[in-house]
Amino acid sequence: METEPLSAKDEALIDRITETNERTFDPDFFDGAHIVAAGVRTTDGSIYEGVSLPASIGRASMCGEPVAVGAAIADGYSHHEIETSAAVAYPMPAHDTDDARVIPPCGSCRELLADYNEELRVIVPVDGENRVVPAIDLLPTRTW
16 A cells, blocks of 8 residues: 655644544543544645544444544535545553554445545554555455
């Protein structure tokens, strides 16, 4: 998988969603609600954020990425105008770090991001550093 280095705009997106993650994490709700904050940046530089939403029925839970994509769509952007996505996880006691960190999208979110824009730039950790990869490259070969 070929990756690209982060731009200053990418770093700013990570900083913003890290702040959102720190502000919205709720350790007392569902044993740690809103563990993940995600953000998307549109082609004009607007940033939309979302947080993971736990629910008592697991199927009703939602990752941060679809919340962020939905916010951009609800504000009038087309799927082709969503250019970059990233997600940051809050450091939990069971994790191996005390710092918030960029995480890759889960399998369902990879599918969703690629459905909305196969060339969407997704920020992921690779060998200890954050890099950018097209959403479609995070999936196995699609035959449909």
